[in-house]
Amino acid sequence: MAHQLNEKQLKKLNTKKGLISLLSKEPFSIERSLRYVDYQKKLKKLQVELIRLQTWAIENNERIIIVFQGRDAAGKGGAIRRLTERINPRHMRIVALPKPTEDEETQWYFQRYVNQFPTAGEIVFFDRSWYNRAVVEPVNKFCTQKEYEIFMNQVNDFEKMILESGIHLVKIYMSISKKEQAKRFADIKSNPLKQWKMTKLDEKAQDLWEQYTEYKKAMFAKTNTEISPWKIIRANRKTEARINVINHVLKRIPYNKEIKI
Numbered sequence: 240m241a242h243q244l245n246e247k248q249l250k251k252l253n254t255k256k257g258l259i260s261l262l263s264k265e266p267f268s269i270e271r272s273l274r275y276v277d278y279q280k281k282l283k284k285l286q287v288e289l290i291r292l293q294t295w296a297i298e299n300n301e302r303i304i305i306v307f308q309g310r311d312a313a314g315k316g317g318a319i320r321r322l323t324e325r326i327n328p329r330h331m332r333i334v335a336l337p338k339p340t341e342d343e344e345t346q347w348y349f350q351r352y353v354n355q356f357p358t359a360g361e362i363v364f365f366d367r368s369w370y371n372r373a374v375v376e377p378v379n380k381f382c383t384q385k386e387y388e389i390f391m392n393q394v395n396d397f398e399k400m401i402l403e404s405g406i407h408l409v410k411i412y413m414s415i416s417k418k419e420q421a422k423r424f425a426d427i428k429s430n431p432l433k434q435w436k437m438t439k440l441d442e443k444a445q446d447l448w449e450q451y452t453e454y455k456k457a458m459f460a461k462t463n464t465e466i467s468p469w470k471i472i473r474a475n476r477k478t479e480a481r482i483n484v485i486n487h488v489l490k491r492i493p494y495n496k497e498i499k500i
Contacts, residue, residue, distance in 0.1 A: 278478040285485040286325040287500075293326045293362060295494040300359035302406045305488060306368045309413030310451065311444045312423040312436075314474045318413065318484045319364050326362070335366040348372060348390060349397055357406065369394065373458040378450045379440060391461055398467040408467055409491045411484060412455075413474045417448050 254276065296303055305322070307315040319333055334355045343351045349369055357363045367375075372390040376382040382390075401408050415423075424441060427433045444451070463469045470487045474480035 275478065278482065281482050282321060282485075285482065285489065286321070288489050288496075289322060289326055289485065291496065291498055291500050292489060292492055292494040293330060294500050295498050296362060296492075297327075297330055297360040298498070302357040302359065303362040303409070303492060304357060304365065304401070304406055305362065305409045305411065306365045306370065307411050307413065308367060308370045308374070309411075309472075309474070310415050310420055311438075311441045312420050312427065313413035313415045314477050314480055315366055315413050317477055318411075318472075318474075318481050319366055321481045322485060322488065323364065330360055331362040331364070332357075333364045333366060348386070349393070356401075369397070370458065370462075373462070374451060374454040375440070377454055378447055379443070391457075394462055395464055395467070398462075398464075402466055407492055409488055410462075410467060410469045411487065412459075412469050412471050413480065413484075414471050415474050417445065419475045420448075421445055 295301065307319060309315055323331060323333065332355070336351060336355070339351065352365070352369045355363060355365075369390075372382055372387060373394070377384070377387045398408060424437070424445070427437050427441075459469060470491075472480050472483050472487070
């Protein structure tokens, strides 16, 4: 098959990344390896821009929140890792809150999220957010119907206050097909290094697919506003989704593209 490759493609494969990609996964696929080399090149270029964005935020005391929601196994964590792996860890945080404590359950619902908001020059990445109450909680009966309705009535005003306070807010929803989710769950269960990722909620996700879809549609209908829109990222192909996520973040934040880093 090598004779079908042009000089540029051969050069791509004859690199450390190209050879690792080609030999690390069976069956061997030249097409997949070429895509991976292209992905790594794009990723590196975009990560330089993320450093520029962060430098701008630090120098101008900007505050940035990036919210990730989506189906279980949709690739939220992987996208966040690519966003954060090259930027300065002292000026960013990844927030993945556990189940609320007894004290937190008596507080205003949004309070524990507000406690995690960025200080000057900081970027905060929410791996799931207050939007758990829009989908995950009602589907799994973790909140009452009244609590759900109160949230839906308050959330747009809450985000308006965030934006009016000068915080930049980016909302990303990672979307995968039911078939792809099942495939990823099977991979997680069979891989000893990934099994810890599988939760009781994940176990029920396929059976509750339609209920999740119903609440997801209601969430978009209510909260996809002009001032705080959602960006849906098609995530069946992880590498493509990660590039699209970074491109969207860079597009949404009005950073100085000429700033020196």
